[in-house]
Amino acid sequence: MAAYYACYQGVFSCYLKRVDFMIDELLVKKAVNGDAAAFLKLSKQYQQPLYRTAMGMLGNEHDAADAVQDAFLKAYRDIGKLRDPRQFRSWLYRILINRCIDILRQRRRTTPVERVWLSDPVENNIESRVDISQAVAELDEQHRAVVVLRFFQDMKIDDIALVLNCPVGTVKSRLYRALKKLKLLLTKDSGLGGEPVDLC
Amino acid sequence: MTCADFSGLIMDLVLGELPPDRREMVENHLEHCERCRREYQLLKQVTTGLRNWSDGIEVPALMEKRLEKALRSEIKPPLKRILPYLAAAALTLVLAVGLWGEAGMTTFLDGKKAVVKEDALEKLAVNPPDVPRQKTKEAAGSNMVNDEIKSAPRPPEAEKFLEQAAPMAPPPAGGKEQEYAGEIKTKGLRAAVRRAAVISLAEITPDKVRQIEIKDNNERSYTLQDNRRELISMMLEGISEAVPAAENEAGEHIITHVINIQLTDGTSCILNYDLENNAVFFNGKLIYPGAGFARAVAELQH
Numbered sequence: 170m171a172a173y174y175a176c177y178q179g180v181f182s183c184y185l186k187r188v189d190f191m192i193d194e195l196l197v198k199k200a201v202n203g204d205a206a207a208f209l210k211l212s213k214q215y216q217q218p219l220y221r222t223a224m225g226m227l228g229n230e231h232d233a234a235d236a237v238q239d240a241f242l243k244a245y246r247d248i249g250k251l252r253d254p255r256q257f258r259s260w261l262y263r264i265l266i267n268r269c270i271d272i273l274r275q276r277r278r279t280t281p282v283e284r285v286w287l288s289d290p291v292e293n294n295i296e297s298r299v300d301i302s303q304a305v306a307e308l309d310e311q312h313r314a315v316v317v318l319r320f321f322q323d324m325k326i327d328d329i330a331l332v333l334n335c336p337v338g339t340v341k342s343r344l345y346r347a348l349k350k351l352k353l354l355l356t357k358d359s360g361l362g363g364e365p366v367d368l369c
Numbered sequence: 370m371t372c373a374d375f376s377g378l379i380m381d382l383v384l385g386e387l388p389p390d391r392r393e394m395v396e397n398h399l400e401h402c403e404r405c406r407r408e409y410q411l412l413k414q415v416t417t418g419l420r421n422w423s424d425g426i427e428v429p430a431l432m433e434k435r436l437e438k439a440l441r442s443e444i445k446p447p448l449k450r451i452l453p454y455l456a457a458a459a460l461t462l463v464l465a466v467g468l469w470g471e472a473g474m475t476t477f478l479d480g481k482k483a484v485v486k487e488d489a490l491e492k493l494a495v496n497p498p499d500v501p502r503q504k505t506k507e508a509a510g511s512n513m514v515n516d517e518i519k520s521a522p523r524p525p526e527a528e529k530f531l532e533q534a535a536p537m538a539p540p541p542a543g544g545k546e547q548e549y550a551g552e553i554k555t556k557g558l559r560a561a562v563r564r565a566a567v568i569s570l571a572e573i574t575p576d577k578v579r580q581i582e583i584k585d586n587n588e589r590s591y592t593l594q595d596n597r598r599e600l601i602s603m604m605l606e607g608i609s610e611a612v613p614a615a616e617n618e619a620g621e622h623i624i625t626h627v628i629n630i631q632l633t634d635g636t637s638c639i640l641n642y643d644l645e646n647n648a649v650f651f652n653g654k655l656i657y658p659g660a661g662f663a664r665a666v667a668e669l670q671h
Binding site: 203204209238246249345355 | 443668
């Protein structure tokens with residue numbers, strides 16, 4: 170009975186996902202044809218995942234909010250150029266990641282990265298979360314993007330490759346390196362324990 | 370296999386990318402190798418930590434409003450951005466009432482939605498409705514769904530002007546694609562339109578366009594000139610991406626806009642546009658332009 174229920178739940182959630190996907194596609198088609206209301210709906214739908222991604226990339230609320238807003242404005246201006254509505258999600262994430270990378274580069278020219286992350290710490294009750302956010306800040310922008318898309322958005326490696334416009338193999342190797350580096354930083358800094366392992 | 374060989378497989382296991390047949394092998398190794406097991410546990414802690422961090426991120430309360438405000442201001446441009454356009458629109462309205470209206474464009478729409486069947490549109494696309502031609506009358510008699518499409522009374526000078534106009538090219542048979550080779554003379558334009566050797570949409574490039582006059586079914590007129598080059602380009606890009614309707618496609622279309630593209634050489638072509646379906650009737654042909662066309666028209670109305 171439990172197995173049957175689990176199976177039913179799985180099928181039902183797949184069905185819901187499919188319906189969501191179809192609604193998304195319809196909204197995107199409308200937005201591509203100049204329907205501003207459809208784009209507003211899409212912006213509401215994608216606001217939270219995009220904000221999370223931007224937070225992972227930038228580490229502070231103010232910059233993350235700016236990046237999301239800029240990404241949506243650019244997407245609105247350029248949506249007419251989107252050839253395949255099914256690519257909307259990866260296209261939108263690509264715009265956001267590029268905007269975040271721009272902000273990171275600007276920041277590098279003006280403010281030390283550590284200061285930005287530390288001046289606006291992540292509010293939480295879990296000590297390790299602060300450690301992880303700081304460790305992520307140590308990654309370069311390409312590795313950071315892969316990690317954030319994978320663990321903040323649960324994206325498959327193929328989808329990440331589509332967003333970042335690079336081969337699947339490159340995504341995999343960046344992910345491996347990033348995780349190893351994070352593991353090293355965390356074992357060193359936050360006392361997770363374990364001996365540092367030879368990396369990369 | 371050595372521990373170094375298992376390193377990549379452990380990473381795949383952590384990422385959930387390991388095929389089932391290899392999963393068992395790696396799990397067996399983890400049971401017996403403390404060093405690899407420790408590595409696996411640490412990597413798991415890293416990924417769990419990342420997911421926990423992500424789950425704890427909340428969108429700031431004011432962000433949704435801020436974003437919506439920014440998008441709405443992008444959708445509806447501020448007054449100062451549309452002032453030149455308003456001035457141009459006002460000027461066009463004056464000209465349109467005085468000139469273009471006489472040429473039948475206002476009577477074509479008459480301030481309301483004109484419902485016309487496709488075969489009537491074939492003729493309308495080629496002939497402005499006030500041109501006194503037998504074919505147009507036939508079309509109006511047999512095909513117009515809506516009686517709102519009527520000829521306007523013309524002053525004597527307009528009649529004289531129209532008499533001088535050469536007859537229009539006949540509409541295409543069977544709705545097939547054709548190039549329009551004829552003469553358009555309407556009083557709606559400042560300068561008389563010269564006979565065009567061939568007017569084909571494919572030949573129109575932004576540099577050839579002098580201006581585009583657009584009249585909608587709320588009797589609003591817009592003129593796109595050098596000040597709105599980006600919209601002209603957007604419209605032409607949409608036209609260049611147009612796909613033709615299926616040969617057997619049928620149905621009613623509501624014309625919402627009449628678009629007069631005037632070229633630098635004095636020629637022009639008139640498109641009848643159904644905004645709802647993003648469909649254009651031109652030269653007896655129904656086409657669906659690219660999204661840029663609809664966006665440009667929608668942008669005008671904002």
